[in-house]
Amino acid sequence: MADTLQVWKLTKSQDGWAVIALSGDWTSPNAFPSGILEEKYAGVRVEDAGIREWNTALAVFLFNLSKECDRQSITLEMQGMPHGAAKLVALSKAAPPKDLHKSLEVPHFFELLGEKAKGTYDSCMVGIGFVGELLLSFYHLLRGRARMRWIDVWNEIIKAGPKALFIVSLIGFLMGLILAFIGSIPLKWFRAEVYVASLIGIGMLRLMAVVMTGTVMAGRTGAAYAAELGTMQVNEEIDALESMGISPIEYLVLPRVIALTLMMPFLCLFADIIGVLGGMVVGVFYMGLSSLEYWQQMSNTTRVNDLLVGLFTSVVFAVLIALCGCIRGIRCGRSSDSVGQATTSAMVSSLVCLVIATAIITVITVNLNI
Amino acid sequence: MEETKQNVPVAVRNLTMAYGGTLIQQELDFDVPKGEIMVVMGESGCGKSTLLRHIIGLNAPASGQVLRNGVDLWNCTEEEHDKILRSSGILYQSGALWSSMTLAENVALPLQQFTDYSDAAIKEICEYKLSLVGLAGCGGLYPSEISGGMRKRAGLARAMALDPSVLFFDEPSAGLDPLSARRLDELILELRESLGATVVIITHELASIFTIATDSIYLDAESKRMIARGDPRKLREECPVEKVRKFLNRET
Ligand SMILES: Nc1ncnc2c1ncn2[C@@H]1O[C@H](COP(=O)(O)OP(=O)(O)O)[C@@H](O)[C@H]1O
Ligand SMILES: [Mg+2]
Numbered sequence: 001m002a003d004t005l006q007v008w009k010l011t012k013s014q015d016g017w018a019v020i021a022l023s024g025d026w027t028s029p030n031a032f033p034s035g036i037l038e039e040k041y042a043g044v045r046v047e048d049a050g051i052r053e054w055n056t057a058l059a060v061f062l063f064n065l066s067k068e069c070d071r072q073s074i075t076l077e078m079q080g081m082p083h084g085a086a087k088l089v090a091l092s093k094a095a096p097p098k099d100l101h102k103s104l105e106v107p108h109f110f111e112l113l114g115e116k117a118k119g120t121y122d123s124c125m126v127g128i129g130f131v132g133e134l135l136l137s138f139y140h141l142l143r144g145r146a147r148m149r150w151i152d153v154w155n156e157i158i159k160a161g162p163k164a165l166f167i168v169s170l171i172g173f174l175m176g177l178i179l180a181f182i183g184s185i186p187l188k189w190f191r192a193e194v195y196v197a198s199l200i201g202i203g204m205l206r207l208m209a210v211v212m213t214g215t216v217m218a219g220r221t222g223a224a225y226a227a228e229l230g231t232m233q234v235n236e237e238i239d240a241l242e243s244m245g246i247s248p249i250e251y252l253v254l255p256r257v258i259a260l261t262l263m264m265p266f267l268c269l270f271a272d273i274i275g276v277l278g279g280m281v282v283g284v285f286y287m288g289l290s291s292l293e294y295w296q297q298m299s300n301t302t303r304v305n306d307l308l309v310g311l312f313t314s315v316v317f318a319v320l321i322a323l324c325g326c327i328r329g330i331r332c333g334r335s336s337d338s339v340g341q342a343t344t345s346a347m348v349s350s351l352v353c354l355v356i357a358t359a360i361i362t363v364i365t366v367n368l369n370i
Numbered sequence: 371m372e373e374t375k376q377n378v379p380v381a382v383r384n385l386t387m388a389y390g391g392t393l394i395q396q397e398l399d400f401d402v403p404k405g406e407i408m409v410v411m412g413e414s415g416c417g418k419s420t421l422l423r424h425i426i427g428l429n430a431p432a433s434g435q436v437l438r439n440g441v442d443l444w445n446c447t448e449e450e451h452d453k454i455l456r457s458s459g460i461l462y463q464s465g466a467l468w469s470s471m472t473l474a475e476n477v478a479l480p481l482q483q484f485t486d487y488s489d490a491a492i493k494e495i496c497e498y499k500l501s502l503v504g505l506a507g508c509g510g511l512y513p514s515e516i517s518g519g520m521r522k523r524a525g526l527a528r529a530m531a532l533d534p535s536v537l538f539f540d541e542p543s544a545g546l547d548p549l550s551a552r553r554l555d556e557l558i559l560e561l562r563e564s565l566g567a568t569v570v571i572i573t574h575e576l577a578s579i580f581t582i583a584t585d586s587i588y589l590d591a592e593s594k595r596m597i598a599r600g601d602p603r604k605l606r607e608e609c610p611v612e613k614v615r616k617f618l619n620r621e622t
Contacts, residue, residue: 031490055565056495056533063498084564088502091557095504095550234469234514334514337470 006030006057009049016042020065021049022081026058037068044069047080059088066093123331130249130327134257137250146250156259160221164267167220171212172204172271176278179203184287193287197294200279201302209271210310211358214317217264218350222325225256226346229329230339238330248330257322264318265311272310309365316357324350377404378440379536379568380425385434387420394420395594398434400587404535405562407569407582409602411617412589418572419463419540421589425570426460426538427451438536456484459534463541463572465521467513473500473524474509480531499527502557504550519545526554530561537561539571543578555581576620580606588614 007024018041037044044065051058062078066089069076078086107115140146183199229252232238238248276298283289328346332338364370380402387394394417402408410418423429425436427443436443438454446454467476477496481487487495500509503523513521522545529537537558543551555578561567573579579586579602586605588598590613598605598614606618616622 029487029491029495031488032494056498060491060494060498063501064494082564084560087560088564091553091560092498092501092506094553095501095506097501097506098508335469335512 006061008033008036008061010036012039012041013045018044020044020046022046022058022061023048023050023052025052026054026061029057029060032061032064034068036065037072040072041074043075043077045077045080048082051082054082054085058082058085059092062086062089063092126331127323127327130330131323133247133249134253134323137247137254140250141254146254147246148250148254152251152255153258156255157263159224160217160256160260161263161266164217164220164263165270168213168216168267168271169274171216172209172274173278175208175212175271176200176204176275176280177282179208179275180279180282181286184282188287193283194289194293194297195301196279196283196287196289197297198301200276200283201298202306204275204279205272205302205306205310207310207313207358207362209275210268210313210317211354213264213268213271213314214321214354215351217260217267217317218321218324218347218354221260222321222350223343223347225322225325226329226332226342227339229253229326230332230342233330233332234334234336234339253322253326253330256326257319260322261315261318264314268311268314272307305370309361309370313358313361316361317354320353320357321350324353378402379404379438380408380570381437381440382421382425383435383437385421385424385436386432387417387424387429388432389420393432393594395589395596398587398589398596400596400599402568402570402585404568405566407558407562407571407584409579409583409586410570410572410589411574411579411586411602411614413591416589416591417594418589422460422538422540422570422572426458427455456532457535459529459532459537461522461525461529461537461539461542463544465513465518465525467521467524467528469513472510472512473505473516473527476513476524477509477528477531480528484532495531496527499530500524502530503527504553519547519550522546523550523554533565534567535565536568536570539569539573541572541574543573543575551575551578554578558582576618579618588617 005024005028006026007022009021011019011021013019018037018039020036046062046065058081062081062085066076066078078089137146137148141148180196180200183196183203184193187193187195187199229238232252238252241248241251280291280294283294284291325346328342328349332342378401382398382400385398386396387398398421400408410421412418420429424431425438427436430444435445438458441450441454443451443454467473468479471479474493474496477499478492481492481495485492496509497506500506503526505520505523505527508516508520508524513524516524522542526539526542529539539558542554546554558569558571559582562569569582571582583602586598586600586602587596588605588611589595590597597611598609600609602618605614609615609618
């Protein structure tokens, strides 16, 4: 069987030509024998010495041979070849190869470092510019000149509000439950079980509800923004908007920021209520408090300010999540790969922003006794 | 009987196509024998791409059958199904290149998945196929870095990667310059000539239709049926349906 495979034999003729005789089945491609024309020849002639079957494998061989001949600027005669193969090779060389100046050099370490630093600086500047543009478009909106459709805001509100309610309440309930369980351990040491209500009241309203809501919304809505806008970037839809003189910030980002900013406080409030109920379940069924006790203890020790700090934080979170998602989406590259990257980095950067914002708000409000 | 069936790469039997409740085309019935170049014509939106999706097995018929080499695509073993798909090369209307891979990687993927050729051989094949469509030296570029016409041609190179016996082209010359379009016609004719490929091609380019077609069908958007069938050069002169004559003569 092996002898039926592709065979080539090179002989040198009297006039200094290389005569390559091909035989056998040329149906399974092998790597081109690159050293085939090592010697200097006046020209190359390929001959059919019994080619049985052929397909792309033969065409690829001839194609490479002819490129090699071009490189050495010698003539290649293919008259002896099956007509189709010669024609295919001619077609493949009909358009001259393009010279691509893509540098393949590995850059120096410092070069990489510099580029990385510049990239970070650039993306910070982009972020700042983005915020600026957003403020400008908000100003346009107030003056009634923004190119934004309220129907889009409404659609985004539905997506970011009611549709997120279930997951937010589930997480809120479980957080209340967990917080109360964990709190019950040290409180039992001091026989101060009733203080679980204060723990839940302050802990949930001020911090836990909003942090959990923010995390859920970053994963759910922020990532969706990045994926949506990223896909639009890939399909040149954003270019189409821009070329019509419609600012993508006004048209795409503004509705999302508005919708999320409007919805987050409600979601947060909802998580507050559900979380408090979760804590009450533990207080009543596990720690033996009556629901009246729980309620009185909570209203005595929890202030309205706790609730307000939580709600304020949720507004900050909403802006941060929407911004991170939209920036990453709009700055997305042009491939499916980069949509994935945009989504990932939207998620990561909004979580980082949330944690930093929480730290700042907590330190300030606690110190000011708010 | 079996013998002749085997030699028909594409046979459409009484096919009705619909998206949900929306009827697209009904009672289509035609064969594409081996070595034919079948052109599918019709106004945009009449269901040409949809027909292609049915023939390559992406959409299931509402009723009727699509036979490939005598095998019903929707009533066969998985191996038969895969074998049929692998013997077809498809150029999608928008190119449909994988955007996170370079052109060379796009062409190489089917070769890596379905053959046991060496890496060097695959690299050479990719280079050759890209040259065939006039993209010599562009293998390292990403789809986002090239023009629409180039994307089309790269999609063609990918469609040809496995030397398929049946090729499907969805508007291959849309977006191509006349020179590239002309070379594409030559390439299609050559593929048929030398490798015996069967081609089903959707196109509006009259010049290209008259150069390469050996057979054609015309899908009508209003009656949702096939209203003409035959060699387009003959249809141009003597088709009984006025619409088809006008289409082929470029009249209004
Ligand atoms: N995925 C889809 N769902 C519903 N309808 C579709 C879908 N794709 C196409 N259509 C409809 O089917 C019809 C035929 O589309 P298509 O086959 O793409 O036309 P063309 O002949 O221009 O290629 C069009 O009217 C289009 O609106
Ligand atoms: Mg179409």
